[in-house]
Amino acid sequence: MVALVPAAGRGVRLGAGVPKALVPVGGRSLLSRAVRGLLASGRVQHVVVAAPPDQVEVVAAELAELPSAHVVPGGAERTDSVRRALDAAAQVAPDARVVLVHDAARAFTPASVIQDVVDAVEQGAPAVVPVLPVTDTIKQVDDAGDVVSTVDRARLRAVQTPQGFAIDVLRDAYAAAGDITTDDAGLVERLGGEVRTVPGHPHALKITTAFDLAIAESVLAPAEDRAPARTGAEGPQDAGEPE
Ligand SMILES: Nc1ccn([C@@H]2O[C@H](COP(=O)(O)OP(=O)(O)OP(=O)(O)O)[C@@H](O)[C@H]2O)c(=O)n1
């Protein structure tokens, strides 16, 4: 089993000043956590990471402890990064029949989600995505931002990663891809391919904004990695800090 990890994004919405994949949470980068999570699932033997093109050596050093992780330069769009990793997978894992595509930004995805996706592909589904029901009311608006309608959310799902594929299905989808898409299963859909869903998990959220990062630091990072809680015995706090 080979997993592709697109990690070449800049993280503009996070605004951390470094590529998002290299942002640490609890002393370990999002990328390192995502790759270790895939390997710890017990279902992934090889990982191909698409790094920001100017950070390939930095990313390789970040993953140096993980000999099953390989690093290639990513591209301008997520689709370009996945395509480059998929091409490299032919050398890294030539016998792989199943491939996962997993955002570095979904660094806290539970092993059970990874295992469920792999199981569904191995049981014959050509493409599998983990999903969550939409919990907010959804409205469609016009160009002015005025509400046009309220969408029936009963059949809406928010899509996470890892997304799993029979590797030939993903190769065919990328060979046919004309435009960029926001997810890989979208390319399979365009070819009329079947895409199955399995339950996702709130912890598999995509860390996109500073708020998401705060959630990761305070809730998702293992307790031993978190900054110690204040006891009140540390002495005076910074001026201006709320009591
Ligand atoms: N050219 C790109 C753009 C995105 N990604 C990866 O795709 C995943 C999902 O993208 P997103 O979370 O939107 O990351 P960014 O593109 O970095 O975010 P932003 O749009 O805020 O810059 C991330 O792991 C990101 O590194 C990638 O490999 N190559």
Ligand SMILES: C[C@](O)(CO)[C@H](O)COP(=O)(O)O
């Ligand atoms: C692949 C993905 O994470 C599934 O939700 C998502 O589509 C990525 O989209 P982004 O706009 O590039 O963050």
